Amino acid sequence: MVKTTAYSRTHLGTVFTYGQTCSGKTFTMYGAPPKHPGVIPLAVQDIFARVKERPDCEFLFKASFLEIYNEVIRDLLDPKRVNLKIHETPNREIFVGNLSEKPVYSAHEVAELLQKGEANRSIGxxxxxxxxxxxxxxxxxxxxxxxxxxTHLAPSRLIHTTRQLKNLVDLAGSERVGFTKAEGLRLKEGAHINKSLLALGTVISRLAESGGESRGHIPYRDSKLTRILQNALGGNAKTSIICTVTPSEAFADETISTLKFARRAMVIANKPIVNEVRHAAIFIATHKTNLYIYYNTRAAGCHRCCKTGTLSRGNSPTEAAAACSKPHAR
Ligand SMILES: Nc1ncnc2c1ncn2[C@@H]1O[C@H](COP(=O)(O)OP(=O)(O)OP(=O)(O)O)[C@@H](O)[C@H]1O
Structure with missing residues (x-):
């Protein structure tokens, strides 16, 4: 499932973990590499392995890493960039302004970036x-x-470009103050975490009620998390949600609540699209090439020669006919 989301040719692929605190969300996403890599390192490895399978393509990768802490967005790759704002493009794509994007060329480079970002993450x-x-x-x-x-006349031509986004999300877990005994800063953090998870739950419920269509009012703007994930939750993305629970009886209520969340989320049916740009000029040029071959063949009346490759790049019909030394009818 996760592999499919990472591999997917769709424009936007998202994987996130959901569950109460200490149920294994971070472990699932990051794992304990190198022996037990989690979803993120495995997805990144898959993405780069795929590059090797496509020698006909050129790839360009950029990575960014952010955290939402107490409803403030911070760049984990450049922690000086704080309080970042969320914007929307005219074609309704959500992005975070002033977030650094690092070009990456291998899974190893991504692992280094992840490590750097993780070191800056708020953990307590x-x-x-x-x-x-x-x-x-x-x-x-x-x-x-x-x-x-x-093509015959153009050895290297750009046919189309595809742009893809992969979101790999590690959510903080819902927590009950009775169990965490949180006070002061931890209590404030817990309140923000619970509030944003509640907003996520509401968005999922509304989407589930409307069969996955973004019909009516879906309160994406109630939290930074739901706003950033707007396209992933109810748009044209391919999204995988991994729900984690603890086996302890003491957390049965949390487990039931997580399973209810999972059941609601399963109803949502997004409509993934491939963000592909066919280059019109290139398309026309390629077809011109084919037309030119056809024209040359007809004009020279030299079907057999053209098929066997006598017609070379730049031949005019006259040149093609002249180049044909075979004694067949013209
Ligand atoms: N499958 C697993 N195998 C081994 N250890 C695990 C596994 N899942 C979780 N753990 C361990 O359990 C502890 C809690 O896991 P983790 O931090 O991933 O939980 P979490 O749901 O992300 O919690 P929080 O919401 O508080 O961040 C960690 O010490 C982690 O190493």
């Missing part, structure tokens, strides 16, 4: 988890791929 000890995520993180990889095609 609670009664439940000694390394509890106090923020939601979104690791995003944007890729552009350019397909090159060779």
């Amino acid at each position: 000890e609670t009664n439940m988890n000694e390394r509890s995520s106090r923020s939601h993180t979104i690791f995003r990889m944007v890729s552009k791929h350019f397909q090159i095609a060779s």
Whole structure:
């Protein structure tokens, strides 16, 4: 499932984990590499492995990494960039302004960036988890791929480009103050986490009620998390949600609540699209090439020669006819 989302040719692919605190969300997303890599390192490896399978394409990758901490967006690759704002393009694509994007060329480089970002992430000890995520993180990889095609007259021509976004999201977990015994800063963090997860739950419920269509009012703007994930939740994305639960009886209520969330989310049916740009000029040029071959063949009346390759690049009909030394009818 996760592999499909990472591989997918659709414009936007998103994977996120959902569940109560200490249920294994961060472990699922990051794992304990190199022995037990999580979803993010595995997805990145898959993406780069795919590059090797497509020698006919050129790829360009850029990565960004942000956290939402107490409803403030911070760049984890450049922590001086704080309080970043969310914007929307005219074609309704949501993006975070002034977020740094680093070009990456290998899975190893991405792993280094992840490590750097993780070191800047807000993590704190609670009664439940000694390394509890106090923020939601979104690791995003944007890729552009350019397909090159060779034709008889043009050995290297750009045919189309595809742009894809992959969001790999690690959410902070919902927490009950009774269990975490949080006070002061931890209590404030917990309140923000719960509030944004509630907003996520509401968005999922509304989308589920409307069968996945963004009909009526869907309150994406109620939290930074739902606003950033707007396209992933109810748009044209391919989204995988991994729900994590703890086996402990003491958390049965949380487990039931997580399973209800999962059941609602399953109803939502997005409509993934491929963001592909066919280059019109190139398309016409390619067809001109074919037309030219056809024209030459007809004009010279030299079907057999053209088929066997006598007609070379730049031949005019006269040149083609002259180049044909075979004694067949013209
Ligand atoms: N499948 C697993 N195998 C081994 N250890 C695990 C596994 N899942 C979770 N753990 C361990 O359980 C602890 C809690 O996991 P983790 O931090 O991933 O939870 P979380 O849901 O992200 O919590 P929070 O919401 O508080 O950040 C960690 O010490 C982690 O290493």
